[in-house]
Amino acid sequence: QVTLKESGPGILQPSQTLSLTCTFSGFSLSTYGMGVGWIRQPSGKGLEWLANIWWDDDKYYNPSLKNRLTISKDTSNNQAFLKITNVDTADTATYYCARMPEGIVPNYFDYWGQGVMVTVSS
Amino acid sequence: DIQMTQSPHSLSASLGETVSIECLASEGISNYLAWYQQKPGKSPQLLIYYASSLQDGVPSRFSGSGSGTQYSLKISNMQPEDEGVYYCQQGYKYPNTFGAGTKLELK
Numbered sequence: 001q002v003t004l005k006e007s008g009p010g011i012l013q014p015s016q017t018l019s020l021t022c023t024f025s026g027f028s029l030s031t032y033g034m035g036v037g038w039i040r041q042p043s044g045k046g047l048e049w050l051a052n053i054w055w056d057d058d059k060y061y062n063p064s065l066k067n068r069l070t071i072s073k074d075t076s077n078n079q080a081f082l083k084i085t086n087v088d089t090a091d092t093a094t095y096y097c098a099r100m101p102e103g104i105v106p107n108y109f110d111y112w113g114q115g116v117m118v119t120v121s122s
Numbered sequence: 123d124i125q126m127t128q129s130p131h132s133l134s135a136s137l138g139e140t141v142s143i144e145c146l147a148s149e150g151i152s153n154y155l156a157w158y159q160q161k162p163g164k165s166p167q168l169l170i171y172y173a174s175s176l177q178d179g180v181p182s183r184f185s186g187s188g189s190g191t192q193y194s195l196k197i198s199n200m201q202p203e204d205e206g207v208y209y210c211q212q213g214y215k216y217p218n219t220f221g222a223g224t225k226l227e228l229k
Contacts, residue, residue: 037218046209046220046221046222046223047158047166047209047211047220047223048220049211049217049218049219049220052218060216060217061217062217063217064217096165096166105154105171105172105175105213106154106213107213107214107216107218108154108156108171108172108213109156109158109166110168110171110177111168112165112167114165115165
C-alpha cells in the first residue's frame with residue numbers, strides 16, 4: 001500500500017526558508033524509474049508543479065521560482081524534502097508530494113499525500 | 123513552457139449524462155497527458171495517464187482520448203460522486219504544467 005505524508009512548519013514569516021518533508025511507504029526511491037514530485041495549490045486556485053526528484057538523484061525544478069527551490073531525498077528513511085528560500089505571501093498554499101511511478105511513461109503522479117497547509121505571514 | 127488550456131471552465135450535468143472536458147496543449151505532447159479529479163478538501167486523484175490509460179481502480183465510465191495537442195476526458199453516466207474539479211497535466215517537457223481546472227457539478 002502506497003502512502004505519502006507531508007509535514008511542514010504551518011506558518012512562517014516572509015524572507016524565511018520553508019522546509020517540507022515527504023515521508024512515504026509502499027515504494028522505494030532507490031527503485032529504478034521511481035520518482036517523487038512536489039506540487040502546490042493556493043486556496044481556491046489551481047495546481048502548480050514545483051520540482052521532481054528521481055531514483056538516480058536527477059532533479060528538475062520549475063524555473064518560475066527561479067533558484068529558490070532545492071529538492072533532495074533520503075532513500076534509507078523513505079523521505080523526500082523540498083526547501084523554498086526567501087518566502088513571501090505568494091508562497092501561501094497547500095503543498096503536496098506525489099509519487100511518479102516507474103515505467104516508460106514519465107512525469108505523472110499516481111499517489112498523492114494529503115497535503116500540508118503553509119501560511120506565510122508577518 | 124507548454125501552456126495547457128482547459129475548457130469549459132465549469133459545467134453541470136444531470137445524473138446519467140455524458141460530459142466531455144477538453145485540454146489543448148500549446149505544442150505537441152506525444153500523449154504524455156494525465157487527468158486528475160479533485161474533490162473539496164482532498165488531494166487530486168489520478169484518473170487517466172498517457173492520454174487514454176485508465177488508472178487501476180478508476181471506474182470505466184471515465185475515458186481519455188486525443189493526440190498531438192488536443193485531448194479530452196469523457197465521463198459517461200454521470201454520478202453524484204463525479205462532482206469535483208478536473209485537471210489535465212502534461213509530462214512531456216519540463217516544467218510540467220497543469221490546466222486551470224474544470225469544475226463539474228451535478229445538475
